[in-house]
Amino acid sequence: MTITQDDFALRADLAVEPCARVAVIGPSGAGKSTLLGAVAGFVPATQGRIIWAGKTISDQGPAARPISVLFQDNNLFPHLSAFDNVALGLRPSLRLSVAERAQVTAALARVGLEGFGARRPAQLSGGQQSRVALARVVLQGKPLVLLDEPFSALGPALKVEMLQLVADICAETGATLLMVTHDISDARAVAEQTILVADGMAEGPFDTAHLLDNPPAALRAYLG
Numbered sequence: 001m002t003i004t005q006d007d008f009a010l011r012a013d014l015a016v017e018p019c020a021r022v023a024v025i026g027p028s029g030a031g032k033s034t035l036l037g038a039v040a041g042f043v044p045a046t047q048g049r050i051i052w053a054g055k056t057i058s059d060q061g062p063a064a065r066p067i068s069v070l071f072q073d074n075n076l077f078p079h080l081s082a083f084d085n086v087a088l089g090l091r092p093s094l095r096l097s098v099a100e101r102a103q104v105t106a107a108l109a110r111v112g113l114e115g116f117g118a119r120r121p122a123q124l125s126g127g128q129q130s131r132v133a134l135a136r137v138v139l140q141g142k143p144l145v146l147l148d149e150p151f152s153a154l155g156p157a158l159k160v161e162m163l164q165l166v167a168d169i170c171a172e173t174g175a176t177l178l179m180v181t182h183d184i185s186d187a188r189a190v191a192e193q194t195i196l197v198a199d200g201m202a203e204g205p206f207d208t209a210h211l212l213d214n215p216p217a218a219l220r221a222y223l224g
């Protein structure tokens with residue numbers, strides 16, 4: 001497919017296996033966020049299409065796609081409790097059945113936030129706020145999870161811990177993970193495959209270790 005934003009164009013012709021964990025790396029401004037945005041439906045594909053499990057999804061709006069996205073800003077509502085922020089992933093009206101409330105509580109527990117449901121985002125640490133956003137992803141249970149550097153504001157150790165938690169959750173649910181990262185060590189730690197975005201093209205997925213040990217010219221320049 002081709003994705004165009006004003007005078008920027010990115011070509012992508014690639015296939016990702018179900019349950020794969022795939023990093024998306026490349027120079028700043030190369031189009032990593034644009035690629036994820038096209039998959040999620042926030043950026044239109046001007047040519048070609050996106051197929052998931054045999055079905056074309058590029059003609060669907062973002063909400064209809066089988067996708068959860070974790071953003072850099074966590075996308076939390078400041079006036080809502082952690083519980084309600086998670087519950088929004090299930091019911092925008094926030095009118096939940098008893099069973100649905102139990103699901104929200106279980107999702108909070110899965111990300112290590114048992115007992116934190118009543119707190120608003122401002123009453124939580126940065127890492128805990130990321131966990132709230134992740135609990136929403138757990139609850140939605142979508143088969144494709146997209147990360148656009150959601151943990152970059154956290155310290156390095158916490159970032160790796162959060163990425164590992166996401167990877168574990170995806171393994172449990174059988175979800176496919178696509179994650180943009182600027183940190184090669186994140187790609188090595190979490191993603192066995194990597195898509196390289198450079199020079200107007202998204203290529204791969206390649207075996208992460210092999211790609212990073214034998215970088216092509218575009219990647220060598222970026223790695224320095």
Ligand SMILES: Nc1ncnc2c1ncn2[C@@H]1O[C@H](COP(=O)(O)OP(=O)(O)OP(=O)(O)O)[C@@H](O)[C@H]1O
Nearest residue numbers: 005006007008026027028029030031032033034035
């Ligand atoms: N809303 C927009 N309208 C027009 N052009 C845009 C828009 N958003 C991004 N671009 C352009 O598209 C190109 C790719 O941007 P994108 O954010 O996808 O890169 P990136 O690889 O994610 O960069 P970074 O690593 O710096 O976040 C850039 O040249 C950028 O200026």
